[in-house]
Amino acid sequence: MTSRRLVLTRSAAVIGAASTGLLLPEIVRAQSAKVRVGFMLPYTGTFAQLGVAIENGFRMAVNEQGGKLGGREIEYFKVDDESEPSKGIENANKLVQRDKVDVLVGTVHSGVQMGIQKVARDTGVLSLIPNAGVHAATRSLCAPNVFRTSFTNSQPTRALGKAMVDRGHKKAVWITWKYAAGDEAFEGFKESYTAAGGTIVKELGLPFPQVEFQALLTEIAALKPDAVACFFAGGGAAKFIRDYAASGLKDKIPLYGSGFLTEGVLDAAGPAANGIITTMHYSDSLPTLRNGQFRLNYAKTFRLQPDVYAVQGYDTGLLLIQGANAVKGDLNNKPALYKAMESAVIDSPRGKWTMSPSHNPVQDMYLRVVENKENKVIGVAAKALADSGAGCKMA
Numbered sequence: 434m435t436s437r438r439l440v441l442t443r444s445a446a447v448i449g450a451a452s453t454g455l456l457l458p459e460i461v462r463a464q465s466a467k468v469r470v471g472f473m474l475p476y477t478g479t480f481a482q483l484g485v486a487i488e489n490g491f492r493m494a495v496n497e498q499g500g501k502l503g504g505r506e507i508e509y510f511k512v513d514d515e516s517e518p519s520k521g522i523e524n525a526n527k528l529v530q531r532d533k534v535d536v537l538v539g540t541v542h543s544g545v546q547m548g549i550q551k552v553a554r555d556t557g558v559l560s561l562i563p564n565a566g567v568h569a570a571t572r573s574l575c576a577p578n579v580f581r582t583s584f585t586n587s588q589p590t591r592a593l594g595k596a597m598v599d600r601g602h603k604k605a606v607w608i609t610w611k612y613a614a615g616d617e618a619f620e621g622f623k624e625s626y627t628a629a630g631g632t633i634v635k636e637l638g639l640p641f642p643q644v645e646f647q648a649l650l651t652e653i654a655a656l657k658p659d660a661v662a663c664f665f666a667g668g669g670a671a672k673f674i675r676d677y678a679a680s681g682l683k684d685k686i687p688l689y690g691s692g693f694l695t696e697g698v699l700d701a702a703g704p705a706a707n708g709i710i711t712t713m714h715y716s717d718s719l720p721t722l723r724n725g726q727f728r729l730n731y732a733k734t735f736r737l738q739p740d741v742y743a744v745q746g747y748d749t750g751l752l753l754i755q756g757a758n759a760v761k762g763d764l765n766n767k768p769a770l771y772k773a774m775e776s777a778v779i780d781s782p783r784g785k786w787t788m789s790p791s792h793n794p795v796q797d798m799y800l801r802v803v804e805n806k807e808n809k810v811i812g813v814a815a816k817a818l819a820d821s822g823a824g825c826k827m828a
Contacts, residue, residue, distance in 0.1 A: 471528035473539030476513040479668040487746035503762025521548015543567035543613040544661025555566035571793040573824035585820040587621025589691040592712040592814035594625025609664040611638035618664035666693035671701035678705035697740040715783040725795035727782040789821030
């Protein structure tokens, strides 16, 4: 194995940064026989199934290309991030410093992503975000080596507000976990809902990952809004949906949400989910040949039905494949690698999407309704929706 050492990059970008006093070390490695790919994902806890789906999707995309990246074999490394922000930096460093990965794929939880973001910016390791929608990753803390293949937390909800007002819901209650993803999802909802003429009568929240919803549901019943909008995901979302119905609200006050409310949880939520309307950049029922092929292949491979997390993992693989092929496997050729990834058009099961200047997808947002354990597309809520990228200054 070729020795690896910490050196200072001589790229023009960093030399330019040096003139402003911002010189950061970058890990530069001699090209080994195999590309070292590290997964930093939740494999335990409320987001465990999300982490598994992302890894499955990524591996499927690569396997469809013969299991190689730019002609090179792959060696995989895994760290369970436990959805624990306090361990984010430590766990990312396990992959970057200990395992010497060339590419870090992670993560789901926005708080954990902030730890990855610091390590990515400090070391220069190629970092691909397959889910976490925290704004800073492609806004104020954006970086040339960080690419997101999913969404910002406010993208799905930015498409939700007008759809609710169009349905006559002019007074709404918002409810979420009080953490970065929930707060930022609210930003998108507030912007779109108020712009369309709606009024938010109350914001309700509880700490992540608590799932004791009853007191808040009682408050919603007393407020009697036209509708409720929310952001929850994973196991907590399934419980919220069941509790909402059990409290008697389901047939009185329509429930809307960021699409993550109903992703991957419809079996667990059961009939309580029927009728919930969400906005999302993917739906199981997208009637395209590309989506049909993807779903069939995924089901055959993993004996599971894919969801948006599997699609995001798959698209992360597609993006890396395009980049690696463009540089013929030489991931040390970073200017060419990044340029190829920035200009990529991803032919995704969700529909074709492109990369924004701040490295976040520009994509359609679909309006969906739950019917018999399926998120059925009933329209396009927003075409080619881009995040603002506010504050992003690439080094």
